[in-house]
Amino acid sequence: xxxxxxxxPVLFLGLIVLDGCAANGNxxxxxxxxxxxxxxxxxxxxxxxxxxxxxxxxxxxxxPGGSAWKQVRLSALELQxxxxxxxxxxxxxxxxxxxxxxxxxGEPPAGMKGPLTxxxxxxxxxxxxxxxxxxPRFEVVQ
Amino acid sequence: MPNTRGRVSRDSKYEYSxxxxxxxxxxxxxxxxxxxxFDETTPAEPMSALRARADSAVYLAAPERGFAVLRATAAExxxxxxxxxxxVSNAIPVMxxxxxxxxxxxxxxxxxxxxxxxxxxxxxxxxAQLKAPVRNKQRTPGYYTVGVPVGAALFESIDKASxxxxxVFAEPSEFGIDDxxxxxxxxxxxxDPSRGFGLDAAPDLAASDTxxxxxxxxxxxxxGLHNTGQIVNGTAGxxxxxxxxxxxxxxxxxxxxxxxxxxxxxxxxDHPDLAANLLPRGAEDWDFADGPDKSPDDSDTHGTHVxxxxxxRRDGAGxxxxxxxxxxxxxxxxxxxxxxxxxxxxxxxVAAQAVTFSASxxxxxxxxxxxxxxxxxxxxxxxxxxxxxxxxxxxxGNANVNIDITPQYPxxxxxxxxxxxTDQSDRRATFSNFGTKVDISAPGVNxxxxxxxNTHGFKDGTSMASPHVAGVAALIWSRNPDLSNAQVxxxxxxSAENIDAKNPGFVGKLGSGRLNAWVALLRTPPRRLPSTVIxxxxxxxxxxxxxxxxxxxxxxxxGLLGRRPVLTFLTQQAGSERIYFLNPSTGAVLGSIDPTAxxxxxxxxxxxxxxxxxxxxxxAGSINRINPATGALVGSIPAPxxxxxxxxxxxxxxxxxxIATIFELNRATGAVSRSFPAPEGQSKALCFGRGLLFSGQxxxxxxxxxxxxTLVIHGFVEAPGAGVNQAEGLGFDEVNRILYVxxxxxxxxxxxxxxxx
Numbered sequence: 001x002x003x004x005x006x007x008x009p010v011l012f013l014g015l016i017v018l019d020g021c022a023a024n025g026n027x028x029x030x031x032x033x034x035x036x037x038x039x040x041x042x043x044x045x046x047x048x049x050x051x052x053x054x055x056x057x058x059x060x061x062x063x064p065g066g067s068a069w070k071q072v073r074l075s076a077l078e079l080q081x082x083x084x085x086x087x088x089x090x091x092x093x094x095x096x097x098x099x100x101x102x103x104x105x106g107e108p109p110a111g112m113k114g115p116l117t118x119x120x121x122x123x124x125x126x127x128x129x130x131x132x133x134x135x136p137r138f139e140v141v142q
Numbered sequence: 143m144p145n146t147r148g149r150v151s152r153d154s155k156y157e158y159s160x161x162x163x164x165x166x167x168x169x170x171x172x173x174x175x176x177x178x179x180f181d182e183t184t185p186a187e188p189m190s191a192l193r194a195r196a197d198s199a200v201y202l203a204a205p206e207r208g209f210a211v212l213r214a215t216a217a218e219x220x221x222x223x224x225x226x227x228x229x230v231s232n233a234i235p236v237m238x239x240x241x242x243x244x245x246x247x248x249x250x251x252x253x254x255x256x257x258x259x260x261x262x263x264x265x266x267x268x269x270a271q272l273k274a275p276v277r278n279k280q281r282t283p284g285y286y287t288v289g290v291p292v293g294a295a296l297f298e299s300i301d302k303a304s305x306x307x308x309x310v311f312a313e314p315s316e317f318g319i320d321d322x323x324x325x326x327x328x329x330x331x332x333x334d335p336s337r338g339f340g341l342d343a344a345p346d347l348a349a350s351d352t353x354x355x356x357x358x359x360x361x362x363x364x365x366g367l368h369n370t371g372q373i374v375n376g377t378a379g380x381x382x383x384x385x386x387x388x389x390x391x392x393x394x395x396x397x398x399x400x401x402x403x404x405x406x407x408x409x410x411x412d413h414p415d416l417a418a419n420l421l422p423r424g425a426e427d428w429d430f431a432d433g434p435d436k437s438p439d440d441s442d443t444h445g446t447h448v449x450x451x452x453x454x455r456r457d458g459a460g461x462x463x464x465x466x467x468x469x470x471x472x473x474x475x476x477x478x479x480x481x482x483x484x485x486x487x488x489x490x491x492v493a494a495q496a497v498t499f500s501a502s503x504x505x506x507x508x509x510x511x512x513x514x515x516x517x518x519x520x521x522x523x524x525x526x527x528x529x530x531x532x533x534x535x536x537x538x539g540n541a542n543v544n545i546d547i548t549p550q551y552p553x554x555x556x557x558x559x560x561x562x563x564t565d566q567s568d569r570r571a572t573f574s575n576f577g578t579k580v581d582i583s584a585p586g587v588n589x590x591x592x593x594x595x596n597t598h599g600f601k602d603g604t605s606m607a608s609p610h611v612a613g614v615a616a617l618i619w620s621r622n623p624d625l626s627n628a629q630v631x632x633x634x635x636x637s638a639e640n641i642d643a644k645n646p647g648f649v650g651k652l653g654s655g656r657l658n659a660w661v662a663l664l665r666t667p668p669r670r671l672p673s674t675v676i677x678x679x680x681x682x683x684x685x686x687x688x689x690x691x692x693x694x695x696x697x698x699x700x701g702l703l704g705r706r707p708v709l710t711f712l713t714q715q716a717g718s719e720r721i722y723f724l725n726p727s728t729g730a731v732l733g734s735i736d737p738t739a740x741x742x743x744x745x746x747x748x749x750x751x752x753x754x755x756x757x758x759x760x761x762a763g764s765i766n767r768i769n770p771a772t773g774a775l776v777g778s779i780p781a782p783x784x785x786x787x788x789x790x791x792x793x794x795x796x797x798x799x800x801i802a803t804i805f806e807l808n809r810a811t812g813a814v815s816r817s818f819p820a821p822e823g824q825s826k827a828l829c830f831g832r833g834l835l836f837s838g839q840x841x842x843x844x845x846x847x848x849x850x851x852t853l854v855i856h857g858f859v860e861a862p863g864a865g866v867n868q869a870e871g872l873g874f875d876e877v878n879r880i881l882y883v884x885x886x887x888x889x890x891x892x893x894x895x896x897x898x899x
């Protein structure tokens with residue numbers, strides 16, 4: 001029964017985000033301060049038989065003509081919503097084509113409202129990097 | 143207050159020996175969660191006590207089953223404190239296994255599976271010797287959920303039970319976690335298990351059904367079945383990134399001898415898109431959940447959605463499933479806090495059904511759920527089901543991980559078909575798991591299907607991909623129930639479309655590709671139609687050296703003998719033809735004529751007035767009309783060039799074979815309206831009946847029955863007798879379903895009663 005208790009605010013969160021954002025979950029987002037196109041998707045895995053988990057996937061594709069970061073590693077990742085933030089339990093960074101993918105998962109948050117923003121911090125050969133991109137779509141998968 | 147569980151002690155080590163694998167399984171406390179148990183007959187007081195504690199918080203509870211999960215910062219210490227709580231029976235930290243997976247064991251229960259040969263009384267006597275009280279006699283024979291003996295420890299007790307030679311395995315009693323659900327009940331199979339596959343069934347499709355796009359209201363949203371690039375739920379797709387369902391349905395839409403067991407949250411039994419396709423329950427109990435609610439209705443939406451994807455009705459309303467003609471058998475399990483052993487019971491139940499109904503049904507299981515980790519009971523049940531000729535499909539999971547590295551059970555078990563999800567453009571769904579242990583991929587994004595209360599909705603997930611695969615497995619078995627489950631699996635995987643180019647980072651990690659129902663059915667060999675030789679009689683002239691023709695005519699004008707059923711039989715010896723009229727029951731010669739106007743006849747037919755004879759002397763070809771009383775030529779129409787080897791009249795058309803090609807001719811003019819290659823490359827004889835054209839194949843010794851409109855092969859009859867020219871003439875008695883076959887190698891006419899048509 002308590003599983004329902006958190007499900008309600010998370011569902012609400014999803015509705016708020018969907019209302020406020022573009023519906024295309026694969027929309028690439030360009031930011032001025034990094035040489036990558038970032039495609040971000042956040043979903044809540046509700047497949048029965050296990051605890052629901054919130055997942056984040058952010059794919060960093062080098063932009064043509066951009067200068068890809070060297071020796072890059074993830075140092076922090078969080079989802080922000082207004083003053084609230086969600087920190088995942090597990091993060092990973094994997095090569096993906098010419099770029100890389102940042103993955104994160106953790107227990108679903110409760111009570112966050114409004115559009116989500118992904119904030120990722122990296123260490124690279126030429127110093128720290130910080131990327132902030134809006135989450136265009138929040139999905140529930142089963 | 144009652145405490146039926148009794149106090150148990152704490153293990154010195156969190157490990158036990160898995161008897162099936164011989165491996166020692168070690169665990170360590172996850173550090174942040176605890177499972178506490180209490181007497182389920184009076185749950186209110188212990189639940190209040192647990193909620194009142196300051197050192198932990200109740201995360202979820204299953205009071206009717208007597209346990210709760212609590213969160214605590216110092217879980218191990220708190221679990222010791224909880225064990226001292228008078229209203230709590232026992233407590234144990236939530237464990238991490240050696241694969242890093244989180245395991246929710248009950249501290250005072252475990253399961254034991256005895257060997258098949260051990261009688262229930264003996265099982266229970268052994269458990270009594272162990273002082274392990276039976277808490278639940280599972281439905282699987284010899285499978286028990288038992289209490290840890292008072293004062294003993296969990297893992298020690300498991301090892302002790304495992305050491306008994308009568309025990310197959312013992313393991314912790316474990317539950318999984320998800321949405322709150324309820325439970326269900328059931329009633330009686332009404333079908334005679336001895337009855338064969340659709341022996342009274344009509345052929346697959348009427349000609350008018352050919353390649354019709356369903357008129358179901360929401361068919362346009364079912365991009366996974368038919369993707370034209372349409373926008374679905376706000377997302378545009380890529381044409382043909384689908385399973386080609388309409389093309390597949392031209393071949394097969396599913397038959398009721400295939401049962402898809404949906405082991406899930408239940409099903410809305412009254413949903414108009416599903417109700418007619420639910421297998422009658424009769425007295426069977428399909429509730430494998432723990433709760434008191436005996437309604438099999440879906441209190442969630444998951445199981446109803448999955449069921450609709452498999453077999454929602456093709457009825458002009460709502461949605462349509464992949465296999466709209468098959469049965470759904472919803473087996474409800476508790477996927478909130480349900481015990482794994484109950485899921486094992488559900489799978490074993492299907493295996494048992496598959497044995498009971500092996501002569502008349504085929505079973506597919508769809509499981510769109512996961513477990514916390516490896517579980518001997520569920521694994522054993524899957525192995526059991528697969529050994530009983532059941533196809534088992536599992537969702538690969540939604541964590542965007544490589545399951546070779548981060549295993550998701552049961553999808554990683556090699557016996558199951560693990561299904562990843564694709565999107566509307568054949569790309570791996572971002573959430574979908576992947577890896578070499580994925581067997582196939584299928585649509586699983588923006589999937590529209592049934593949800594309870596006569597509504598429909600979208601869902602995403604590998605849960606939605608897996609039922610597409612289960613549905614196609616059901617179509618394959620509908621078309622040919624003689625295949626084994628291994629053959630069905632092979633067809634599914636070898637017919638999948640390669641989507642590597644659209645998934646460059648996942649080559650080899652999405653199974654054999656994206657499911658394709660159409661190709662799967664094209665690669666499904668036709669079934670052998672059951673046939674029995676009921677009579678055999680020799681050719682009236684002794685032998686035929688080059689040509690024979692045969693037709694059954696129900697009402698043939700036989701001179702003074704009047705109209706009667708007759709076999710018209712042509713033989714040829716050294717350029718001398720004769721047409722005999724035979725008693726179809728005895729083979730006795732009732733009369734004969736010499737078709738004097740013909741030098742060489744390849745085959746014959748009857749058009750109601752005249753005998754039609756293919757004259758192949760010149761090679762230019764003609765079809766001559768012959769007076770049935772005198773043998774005189776009364777007219778002719780042109781025939782396609784080549785030796786006419788088979789012919790029959792079907793209404794205003796004549797089907798005419800020149801071995802490699804079959805022509806459809808206008809009966810009055812001989813004009814060719816259509817032609818197509820002979821099935822399996824050769825047609826030495828033709829006859830029509832029950833909507834099917836039968837074609838004799840000497841090379842394979844098979845008589846193929848196919849729909850002449852769609853060219854879909856319905857099945858084949860093995861030609862009787864021996865030799866290389868076993869089916870040189872064919873006739874068919876539609877009323878009695880008797881196929882007459884002229885075997886030119888043996889010079890015999892066989893009468894076969896044919897089933898399955």
